[in-house]
Amino acid sequence: xxxxxxxxxxxxxxxxxxxxxxxxxxxxxxxxxxxxxxxxxxxxxxxxxxxxxxxxxxxxxxxxxxxxxxxxxxxxxxxxxxxxxxxxxxxxxxxxxxxxxxxxxxxxxxxxxxxxxxxxxxxxxxxxxxxxxxxxxxxxxxxxxxxxxxxxxxxxxxxxxxxxxxxxxxxxxxxxxxxxxxxxxxxxxxxxxxxxxxxxxxxxxxxxxxxxxxxxxxxxxxxxxxxxxxxxxxxxxxxxxxxxxxxxxxxxxxxxxxxxxxxxxxxxxxxxxxxxxxxxxxxxxxxxxxxxxxxxxxxxxxxxxxxxxxxxxxxxxxxxxxxxxxxxxxxxxxxxxxxxxxxxxxxxxxxxxxxxxxxxxxxxxxxxxxxxxxxxxxxxxxxxxxxxxxxxxxxxxxxxxxxxxxxxxxxxxxxxxxxxxxxxxxxxxxxxxxxxxxxxxxxxxxxxxxxxxxxxxxxxxxxxxxxxxxxxxxxxxxxxxxxxxxx
Numbered sequence: 001x002x003x004x005x006x007x008x009x010x011x012x013x014x015x016x017x018x019x020x021x022x023x024x025x026x027x028x029x030x031x032x033x034x035x036x037x038x039x040x041x042x043x044x045x046x047x048x049x050x051x052x053x054x055x056x057x058x059x060x061x062x063x064x065x066x067x068x069x070x071x072x073x074x075x076x077x078x079x080x081x082x083x084x085x086x087x088x089x090x091x092x093x094x095x096x097x098x099x100x101x102x103x104x105x106x107x108x109x110x111x112x113x114x115x116x117x118x119x120x121x122x123x124x125x126x127x128x129x130x131x132x133x134x135x136x137x138x139x140x141x142x143x144x145x146x147x148x149x150x151x152x153x154x155x156x157x158x159x160x161x162x163x164x165x166x167x168x169x170x171x172x173x174x175x176x177x178x179x180x181x182x183x184x185x186x187x188x189x190x191x192x193x194x195x196x197x198x199x200x201x202x203x204x205x206x207x208x209x210x211x212x213x214x215x216x217x218x219x220x221x222x223x224x225x226x227x228x229x230x231x232x233x234x235x236x237x238x239x240x241x242x243x244x245x246x247x248x249x250x251x252x253x254x255x256x257x258x259x260x261x262x263x264x265x266x267x268x269x270x271x272x273x274x275x276x277x278x279x280x281x282x283x284x285x286x287x288x289x290x291x292x293x294x295x296x297x298x299x300x301x302x303x304x305x306x307x308x309x310x311x312x313x314x315x316x317x318x319x320x321x322x323x324x325x326x327x328x329x330x331x332x333x334x335x336x337x338x339x340x341x342x343x344x345x346x347x348x349x350x351x352x353x354x355x356x357x358x359x360x361x362x363x364x365x366x367x368x369x370x371x372x373x374x375x376x377x378x379x380x381x382x383x384x385x386x387x388x389x390x391x392x393x394x395x396x397x398x399x400x401x402x403x404x405x406x407x408x409x410x411x412x413x414x415x416x417x418x419x420x421x422x423x424x425x426x427x428x429x430x431x432x433x434x435x436x437x438x439x440x441x442x443x444x445x446x447x448x449x450x451x452x453x454x455x456x457x458x459x460x461x462x463x464x465x466x467x468x469x470x471x472x473x474x475x476x477x478x479x480x481x482x483x484x485x486x487x
Contacts, residue, residue: 056179057195059257063126064199065206066251067168070133072210072336073244074161076328077237078102079314080217081149084324087237088151092315092444096436099310101155103302103432105162106425110169114418115277117171122178123258125171129164130251136160137248141241169421174414175258177405182259196405197347200398204340208333210247214240215329281415290356290407291416293466294400295423297363300458301396302427304451307435308370309335310428313386315444321379334383338390343398356468359399360459366392367455373448403468 081087082095117125140157143149180195216235285291317327342362369388377385408416438447463469 055257056182056259057198059254060176060179061198061202062254062257063130063172063251064202066130066247066254067133067172067206068203069206069210070137070244070248072207072332073214073240073247074210075207075332076211076214077217077240077244078154078158079310080214080324080328081144081237082151082154083314083318086324087144087149088154090151092311092439093436094151095314096307096311096432096434096439098151098154098158099432099436100429101158102162103306103425103428105159106166106169107422107429109163109166110418110422110425111278111281111415113167114170114281114415116167117174117414117418118277118412120171121260122171122175123255123260125167126175126255126258127252129168129171130248130255133161133164133168134245134248137241137245141238141245144241145236145238166425170414170418173401173417173421177410177413179258194347196401197343197398200343200394200401201340201347204336204343204394207336208340210244211329211332211336213243215326215333216240217324277415281412281419284409284412284416285419288407289467290403290471291420293462293468294404294407295420297458297462297468298400298420298424299427300455301363302424303431303434304427304454304458305366305431306424306428307431307433308448308451311432311435312439312444312447315439316373316382319444320376321382330383331386334386335390335393338387338392339394339397342391342394346395346398354471355399355403356471359396359403360462360469362392362395362399363455364459366396367452367459370448370452370455374445376445403471 078098079095082090082098088094136157140153143153176195176199213235217237217240285295313331314328317323317331321327323330366389369385369392372385373382404417404420405413435447435451438450
């Protein structure tokens with residue numbers, strides 16, 4: 001495509017040189033010089049546009065990294081501050097309710113966030129939302145520093161971050177479609193599937209960096225001799241929260257590298273406009289069997305998997321293996337490292353034929369691995385199980401996002417993505433509460449059968465009652481059979 005742009009510009013130059021003539025002596029030369037100047041300016045503008053488009057994808061990935069590095073810090077610090085012996089030291093139900101507060105705003109605001117993402121300039125929204133997320137993080141650090149942390153303060157922080165996240169997810173996830181589309185116009189071979197996979201890889205790497213850093217909160221960690229043998233930590237929790245706030249704020253600067261978003265006008269005005277737009281998004285999801293099947297799957301993941309991930313694993317870490325923040329770090333780093341490895345392998349394959357089968361096979365592997373937690377195993381085996389769980393999660397996250405991005409109508413993309421995410425986020429509060437209550441009654445290991453059994457039943461329903469198992473990826477179809485719809 002880049003060569004095509006240059007050829008068009010060269011053709012313009014030749015045509016200008018041939019067409020600019022005048023019977024007045026010297027005027028032809030002047031007009032020819034003006035035409036040459038115009039073509040030179042067009043060349044310069046085309047090159048500038050190409051440079052601007054080419055930095056968009058790195059800029060988008062940097063925005064992705066800023067949010068998810070902060071998320072990685074939060075994954076460790078949030079349960080550590082609630083359950084840690086040096087802080088609130090509360091039980092599984094309290095942690096479950098706090099995680100419920102973290103997820104609940106998405107249930108309330110996510111659909112509105114999808115409408116806002118389509119109507120507003122995406123770049124401006126990303127700048128404002130990153131700054132808004134930094135504020136409660138800095139405020140929480142001020143509570144922790146003098147030792148005045150309270151459970152209500154954690155709930156307020158959770159509600160604030162959850163609300164910002166509800167508006168952040170649709171705009172950030174829908175912008176990858178625009179970035180890839182603009183990049184393809186200047187000759188890039190990046191497909192939507194690859195763009196989503198690169199964004200997923202950036203997410204995992206950033207989360208791992210945040211997790212590793214947060215793991216130094218409760219004790220010093222000595223590096224191996226081949227790294228110099230020096231020690232890191234303990235780093236005060238308030239310092240790590242301040243780092244989290246600065247990382248979030250940096251996302252605003254990275255968002256400046258993006259082009260302005262393309263707001264969509266639906267023609268509606270007045271109070272009922274938002275509800276009407278949400279209704280259009282819901283009808284688009286219900287009209288496509290793949291979209292509502294993916295939404296149902298994400299609801300099941302929220303109920304059965306996220307509850308185990310956010311509540312059961314930290315309690316196992318504390319009560320079975322007797323670790324603090326470093327143990328939470330090791331679990332989550334292992335999980336996201338597995339997710340990164342599988343997504344990096346997926347990045348090699350730009351066009352996968354059976355995305356649905358790969359997704360469901362990965363979900364089944366993840367569900368079966370949960371059953372291994374029924375018994376008490378050595379810590380390294382436990383981390384191995386978590387790594388396998390992460391491998392499956394990396395595949396399922398990348399494939400589910402690709403399927404939804406492919407199947408959604410482009411003029412309703414943000415709304416469809418918000419509904420898809422709502423399936424996930426609506427299940428998460430219920431799952432966190434359910435697992436928090438069950439873990440206090442039955443212990444963190446015996447309840448493994450609940451998430452594993454629930455997910456396996458859901459996967460079987462997806463295989464036999466939805467088109468996901470037999471669908472073909474649109475990138476594969478376009479490459480092998482010409483442009484056809486995935487089915």
